[in-house]
Amino acid sequence: METILKENSIKAKLIAEYESSKKSLFGSLLIRDNAIENFSRLGIPQRKSEEYKYVNMELALKGDYSFETNASLTSKQIDHTQFLKNAIVVVIENGVFSKDVSKISNLPQGIKISSISDASSDKIFETHFSKYADVVNDPFAALNTALSKGGVYIHVSNGAIIETPIHIIHVSSANKNLIINPRNLVVIESASQVKIIESFETVDAKSKVFNNALTEIVVEENAIVDHYKIQNENDLGYLLSTTVITQKKQSVFSTNTIILSGSLVRNNLTIVLDGEFIESHLNGLYLTNGSQVVDNHTLVDHRKPNCNSNELYKGIIEDKSAATFNGKIFVRKDAQKTNAFQSNKNILLSDDGTINTKPQLEIYADDVKCSHGTSTGKLDPDKIFYLRARGLSETSAKKLLMHAFASEVVDTIKIEELREYVEGEIAKRFE
């Protein structure tokens, strides 16, 4: 009874926040009203919900929260979060696009970047906004859609090749507990190419920030997109990051999720292959320690024939931390000649760590090649001994082996500067 009351109170607070702020929010009230209705029906997922079995969202949302989104960070404060020298920098501070500290003057031809609130009357925006995230069944997508106060809208025109990476930096900083709902829409038109990095950081935070972030990405025919998520918040960061990608005919989309820190990280990654001859690559690496909870849910939805998807998630789990990998692959009836591969490998370094791994393949077509595999083990003592027999200390032998394990994912990062940054962060993490 008590848990229901608590859940109700969090839910009630969120709904009340919507009622009191909805007049000042951007975009269509119809979409928002519908979303809050869904949220009100769905509520905060309980532990008995299959989708949230291993991550306690109620606990993450416990306590009082503010919804204020005042941007107050100076460029000096966030300077270190801009780890790419050469990038188009978009700063989302406490869930709202911060033009002052973003670097979007002199954009290359073919790209448009604006605050999502300024884009809401745009025709293309209207065609795509909130068309892909599942607001009917996903309570956090519904909540984000109802409560979002900002984010970024990016449009890449037909045939544009944007060589400079776009770096979207989500920074959270709060003096009192905060819930934020950044919302991004990225539309990549036919035959264009773009690289997008989303990073998540906490800067000078004194209180808990619950970041319920949602990004929708539309990849039109023949477009090629590299997408990266670097999650590096501190212990005050609670992150639920939803990314929904829709791919059209002959497009190529690669995404790489690197989780380095944060109290709680839950990723919902959905890729819909809605056309023929599509290629999708999903890579992920999570390094967990302390009492961190990391949960990666991925869904690859093969809707049309002749597509390939390839997924590799790897994790190193230390201390009392807990990691979950849940990878669904749907191969629908029409999706003949699908190749879909999935692999999840884990190294468990402590007796108290937990890894839950669940591959789920639902195949309704009969002419397909699909496979999945999962493994969890300790560092191989034979390898450790071999390295020690050559003079490496036990610690550096283990470090070398952990780097080697992670490198299979890290090596797929195509932006050299980003790969070097990630390698550096991993090295720090293993110190």
Next chain:
Amino acid sequence: MLSIKNLHASIGGKEILKGINLEVKAGEVHAIMGPNGSGKSTLSAVLAGREDYEVTEGEIIFNGKNLLELSPEDRAREGVFLAFQYPIEIPGVSNVNFLKTALNEIRAYKGLEPMEAKDFLARLKEKQKLVELDGKLANRSVNEGFSGGEKKRNEIFQMAMLEPKLAILDETDSGLDIDALRIVAGGVNKLKSNDNATIVITHYQRLLDYIVPDVVHILYKGKIVKSGPKELALELEERGYDFIKEEIGA
């Protein structure tokens, strides 16, 4: 250099080494021969510091230090090198990076600065040539996808890079064709000096045609039952291990 006295060792409660005595001086090459199960590989594992084996009695003194008290890495840093019978594949760890780390940790142990990059590269090139190791192999992950012969050659390459005082070659000849055997043996011979010593552990005499030992020991049922000059290996080859059994009345 190395002095083993009355060494007893067991694994899982089963005694394998039952009182080994062995003296190796700088500049010498010793061959240890013996039938399967005589304890050859146990001896090399105990020398390298493998923790699965329990030493129940005896001592090993290496250059004045009690080897049994040292961790595997400290043994390596003191100059003990084991060429593995079955080298381990380590995907994702490049040979070069691994050797650089090993070399610099050994140097740090001796109070030396890390090696200059250009000196390291020069040594890499020189030693690669010594064991005729393809440069591409040196840059690949440690032993990953190497053939049996390439793995053995890589062991000798590592040995050349680390310049140990005592090298223990554990059945380095097994699985090698004659050309690979010549290259491996050639590498070992070129590394020989008056300051270092080599223990060659083998089942067959063949390797000893190329690496000529000063002393041959015959290991049988966990003990060295006979030692002699290099001719002993030939005798063993000719008469088989049965003659040992007869001689010691087993």
